[in-house]
Amino acid sequence: MFYREAGQFKTSYAADQQLLPIPMDRVFVIAVVLIAIFVVPVVGSQYWLESILLPVLILSIAALGLNILTGYCGQLSLGTGGFMAAGAYMSYKIATNMPEFMPVWVPILGGGLFAASIGVIFGLPSLRIKGFYLAVATLAAQFFLLWLFQKVPWFVNYSISGVPSAPPETILGFYVTGASASPEAKYLFVLAFVIVLALLARNMVRSRIGRSWMAIRDMDIAAELIGIKPLQTKLTAFAISSFYCGVAGALWSFCYINTVEPTAFDIERSFQVLFMIIVGGLGSVLGSFFGAAFIFLLPILLNNVPGWFGLQLATDVVSHLEFMVFGAAIIFFLIVEPHGLARLWQIAKEKLRLWPFPH
């Protein structure tokens, strides 16, 4: 309805292949980003910034990572929590041992890189196995890694409690991590990661590497026979996916929960992120954000909606309901819209482009 595409034709491949070829979309996305940067921190309440936007954004990064592996490359992983933990613990280790002058993003990226290397190790079996076999292999990562970080005190600098607080770090004198940082600072800090990582992900999936991943996902034999190296391609996916998860894990510890603790990365987290990409849309960068928002906000909604109608539900009832709704939502999406919310969004967009025609 809002699109006026007649006359917006492309005279070069560069123009045809840009990230957002339709000018209308470009305007929209740029507007959203600008609002996220300049407007949201000003008008957003503490609660919204700290308790909703922050976790949703961080989980979006994890979902983005898992989506690269599962949605694009077709390798199912149940070890997201483990990889996030790897990022969180290594970031902590680096942050607490690095020289003063090093900027705060160094430990975060360091955590990501560490997670990436762990990801490669656990991705090795993917050469031989796929599907649910691989899911079991990644479960091994989940359980083993969590055990490892709990049992090896080196990671937490031999802290007595084993659950150290996130180190406070600054950018331009503003605290961006740890309990003392302001929600606005944390939000912007995380948002920077989100924007950059999302951009990189979009670039990757539209390039050779992305096509290689999708080729492996859709028809691995054909992919191999046109010269795509299966192991190398899958391992790249594992590495990049784990990198994203690692960064997400580090940010989760540093900016959201402010401690480094294993329970934040248990198997429930792995499932949560998996649900995000199923609901949001497998094989879609945008879907990772939709899914993260949906899965994270749904329980909040479930907690509040009955109240609006004057119903008072016990907390455990709500949490059971939450499980049921998640389960039903996953089955619903798998059946009705396997490509998730992202696909719905795309359909809506197509509808608008074709308006007033239905198709």
Next chain:
Amino acid sequence: MEAFAGLFGIDPFDLWFFFEVLIGGLMSGVMYALVALGFVLIFKASSVFNFSQGVMVLFAALNFVGFIELGLPIWASFILTMGVMILLAFVVERVVLRPLVNQPHISLFMATIGIAIFLEGFGELIWGSNIKPLEVGIPDDVVFMGDAMIQQADLFAAAVASVLVLVLALFFHYTRIGRALRAVADDHQAALSVGIPLNTIWVIVWSVAGFVALVAGIMWGSKLGVQFSLAILALKALPVLILGGFTSIPGAIIGGLIIGAGEKLAEVYVGQMLGGAIEEWFAYIVALAFLVFRPQGLFGEKIIERV
């Protein structure tokens, strides 16, 4: 048992002690095997990797305990629970399997994760989430075999498992439905010629898996109490399957025993050095190693890919 070992240290040359750990491990292996059995049944008949089998164990146990707490006799609770499981099979077939037929296996797999989550919430919503002791008269004394101390309950479970396997074997070999189920596993077309609609077969096989889950749930419930951790524990059936192969019933049993015994022995003899609690991941790592070197498992068939 672990506590005992941890407190007093281990004499690696104490054969009786080794024997005791082994038996204990084998017994928990039987439990894994029971869950794995349910996986295998469904996988064989419909190529669906049923992630929710573990939660079905919990769900069955919750229902069973729930009915008992309502004051029903054990046998009635058993029959009622079985009814619930059959109903569940119908619902799953109608709501999940039928719409997803011909979808990639991975979609079905993810759908069963959805089922698992749903059942978890649903079971606890109805019956509550507190730990419920389950008392069905399984003996809980210990017996001594030489110096080794063995739980009677474990022996009982082993016996029940054996009977169950026997019953299933008879069912598959000597009933029309059983034969049809086996046919389906080999060739869907052939199964159609047997004259039983595929949908019916799915309902039956999910019901049988429900029955297996109920038995496993009772065994486990009476040992550990009926609680949420049963579902996580049941995940251990996954490495069991990797070991045993997805399509082999004997594989599931032997795999279960190996994993059960292996992780207990590893915990006791190796775990010490690594800070303990390696039981949590040992099974998975073993499975991982297996996957790399023998992906088809101990008894599974090698798949030749054709283009």
Next chain:
Amino acid sequence: MNDSGAAPAAETPTAAAGTVGRPNRIGEVILKAENITMRFGGVKALSDVSFDVRRGEVRSIIGPNGAGKSSMLNVINGFYQPQEGSIWYLGKSYSPMRPYIAASNGIARTFQNIALFKGMSTLDNIMTGRILKQKATLAEQALYIGRGRSEEIEHREHVERVIDFLEIQAVRKTPVGRLPYGLQKRVELGRALAAEPTLLLLDEPMAGMNLEEKEDMSRFIIDVNEYFGTTIALIEHDMGVVMDLSDRVVVLDYGSKLADGTPDEVRNNQAVIDAYLGVAHD
């Protein structure tokens, strides 16, 4: 109207165009299958099969279903590793050939049961054919700078030529899963062509097609052979189509080579007539 002096000018050769006829285009041997024996479990799919392929020709492997034709292709591009025998290709002997080696040395193929990447568009599918030619590093791709960007554009142009050649412009951005069968076959051919193969293996390119689609596909195969000079080895069980297309034909039956020669020779070969034409084929 002024006619004088125009004729000689018109006869001046203006380009090398148009002087290359069909007979001259066939060159030296580029591939030899040497004594290939392949067993699946106890079943022999191929026993001691040898033949060669010359540069620029259309070489067909025919035979009834189960004759071992597909296995032969799979051995050539390294997807199957035969128990015995080797593949000699462009001066080197491989026993066995490996998929990556085959692909990176210019062997491309299509599949009997279309093996397209269903979740991707026609354009992206054909772009995958260029993967071996893209050299951008991961960083360049992720940042979409340098070769990451320039290669995308450069290869897009090549892919567009393939799309143009196969006349599938209208479905350029359609997900291939939504295309009708005949078009999917064409897209698959496009993916193989995008790799600019030296040797193109076609596994039953006309399977499941109606007459019109078969004619289209035959035309494309001939065009590929003539326009790009691509050597083609193809499998068919429908003899009719193949005989018109091929320069030379190998006949397989129960995993053994029955005959080898020009279409005419093969057609008149008694063993072929007995074993192949004698049986009903579709």
Next chain:
Amino acid sequence: MGASSTHAAADLPRAAHLPDIDRYDTFPKLLRYNAEHLGDRPAMREKDLGIWQSWSWSEVKTEIYRYAAGMAALGLQRGDRVAIIGDNRPRLYWTMCMAQALGAVPVPVYQDSVAAEILFPLEHSEVRFAVVEDQEQVDKLLSIKDKLPKLETIVYDDERGVRDYTHPFLHSYEAVLEEGDAKLAAEPGFVDAEIDKGQGSDVSIIPYTSGTTGNPKGVMLSFSNVMKAAYAGAQFEGLTASDDCLAYLPMAWIGDHIFSYGQAYICGFCVACPENSDTVLTDLRELGPTYFFAPPRIFENLLTTVMIRMEDASAIKRRIFHYFIDHAQKVGVDILNGRPTPFLDRLKYRLGELLIYGPLKNVLGLTRVRVGYTAGEAIGPDIFDFYRSIGINLKQLYGSTEAAVFVTIQPDGEVYPDTVGTPAPGVEIKIAEDGEVLFRGPGVFLEYFKSPEATEKAKTPDGFVLTGDAGFIDENGHLRIIDRAKDVGKLTHGGLFAPKYIENKLKFFPNIKEAVAFGHERDYCAAFINIDLEAVGNWAERNNLSYASYQDLSSRREVYDIVKAHVEQVNRDLSKEEMVAGSQIKRFLLLPKMLDADDGELTRTSKVRRGFIADKYKPLIDALYDPAAREASISSEITFEDGRKGVLEATCLIYDAETYEGAAGAAAPKAAAE
């Protein structure tokens, strides 16, 4: 109306933004001018390899210079004819300019004609050179080459499939350019010198008109003809270098030559060629031209598609759509014509623009259209008004090859669906005694090539050209075309009978596919009608009327009732027009089969063969004129899809329609009500 009255438009003053065409009096000279003044602006685009490949004026000039030099090296000389055969391709447009630069004359030929059909123009124009698009056209030429002794050289654009042809007279376009480079290296000033030799009075092009009888005639148009006509049109519509047009109609059609070549060179705007003939609508949508022309058929099809696609929309969307479309029908045309409209209606129209008209124009690719023409035949008023009402400045144009297109144009603000407008700038119109329309103006052709007697027949001594169309100038000074002059007949009571005029009015209803009117030397007018299976079938489906076949549907009283309403609407319209009020349709029937070219009932271009139909369906006609007949039977031979012949036995109902007293009090006999 006075006989032999002339109507002329005033000449327009020169436009400052357009080049002086007296100085730049040939297209090659304009090319130089544009390359100099608009150097980097796009001159040509083509959807190829997935994007709109573009060439600037200076690139085009360089290319054409190379091309011309190359063709000269191949022997192309001043005075030669060059055949151009192919779809709209940049290189074929460049061929026109190339030929003109060398003083040769392009002869564009319809690309979809079979070999036998192109033989005549090629032979008649004695082409020595042919530039063709692809293998298909090369093969066509090769098949008749031995009948074209003068044809020496063939140049092809697309080498696909032609590469292995060994004929020495075949050259690829690229090879010609290489030749050109060599020649230009030796003689850098060659092409410029050749261009300087050209003059405005030289023949610039010879398009062949497909005459309804006899062989086609080659219409010789000078540069001056084409350029003056094109200039006047461009100035009239205010075209500039920033306009865009899509060249998708046959290059052999004079309209395309004027719009996509003549005016493009004069204004310097960019001409875009579609990817291929199947993708025109998609390409149109992408390109969004500002200057658009299409025959009524395309507008009809587009509207039908719109309505059919809307049928599938959700109920709410359909409601919104129809609500605003209805509003547009009410006020849209007035708003476009700049007439005062109530503020609230304007506001609602703006809302409609946002919600429906704008998006609709967008999906059709017509968002940016400033000037849209429809020409060639009459367009249905509903269709015409539909496009205008949603804000597309669609106008009718009446023209001919002999006039270099422009005879009349509808000026902005004075657009009526049933007229073709006022005389184009510089054009005089005269109506002869028998109603035939004559014109005179700067675009009037020199003569028919090698046919002095035909020229004599078509041109009066004082320079007027006979159009062969009957028409009249209405009270607003607008020309109305009724029919081909030779088809206009007389009813027995003396009234004018213009069958095509009536048939067109009927065909404007979507439910009516085809109509054949009778009345010449009869007491009253009657008609055969073919219903449109898609439209009526759709209606039947929505009303749960099940039917077995076209024949079945055509025999339903429900369907008859619908058609009767349409016929009576036509009668009402006719009654308001003095000249044709007498030819209201009194009786009609629905034919049990579609008229079909395979059965000889239509020409291949889908024109009704009235005489043949009258013979074949004589029993039906007799019944129409037998007051007692309420139905009639017919047995007719038909050809099935697969070519088999069969016999159709059918009985048709005969319906009477209400006729009306004309507003002008015409002497139409009042029909007895049924």
